[in-house]
Amino acid sequence: MSDPSSFINPEVAPSGTGCVECDDTGSWWVHLRRCAACGHIGCCDDSLNRHATAHWHETGHRVIRSFEPGEDWFWDYEIESGIDGPHLAPPQAHPVDQTAPGPASRVPGDWRRILMRQAR
Numbered sequence: 082m083s084d085p086s087s088f089i090n091p092e093v094a095p096s097g098t099g100c101v102e103c104d105d106t107g108s109w110w111v112h113l114r115r116c117a118a119c120g121h122i123g124c125c126d127d128s129l130n131r132h133a134t135a136h137w138h139e140t141g142h143r144v145i146r147s148f149e150p151g152e153d154w155f156w157d158y159e160i161e162s163g164i165d166g167p168h169l170a171p172p173q174a175h176p177v178d179q180t181a182p183g184p185a186s187r188v189p190g191d192w193r194r195i196l197m198r199q200a201r
Contacts, residue, residue, distance in 0.1 A: 086164075086166070089167065091167045094170045094172075095120045096119075096122045098172075099179070100122055100130075101122055102123065103124055110130070110182060111124065111127040112149055113125065113175055114147060117142070117166060119140070119142055123145075127196065145158070147174075150175070
């Protein structure tokens with residue numbers, strides 16, 4: 082097994098302020114995750130589409146960092162554990178006025194029920 086830090090590029094900026102695929106399709110997310118290798122922003126596993134995990138499966142980029150304000154934790158999908166990581170290129174999180182779930186204009190009023198139905 083290789084060192085997780087070899088899958089982190091601290092120089093790469095995030096791909097944007099929202100989940101790339103959700104923005105492309107008009108969907109919404111619960112929380113955002115940032116690929117520590119390429120900066121791809123994807124939605125978390127509590128979201129409908131789980132794009133951050135899909136990005137790992139598609140690319141092999143196994144380390145993510147939270148892209149939520151006030152959070153600075155890293156996760157390594159391969160070892161299924163949190164890891165320490167360096168400071169990444171800014172910004173560190175989506176804008177603080179961006180809602181979670183978000184974006185506010187696309188989140189359905191019954192989003193909790195939708196997610197509970199999906200979890201079954």
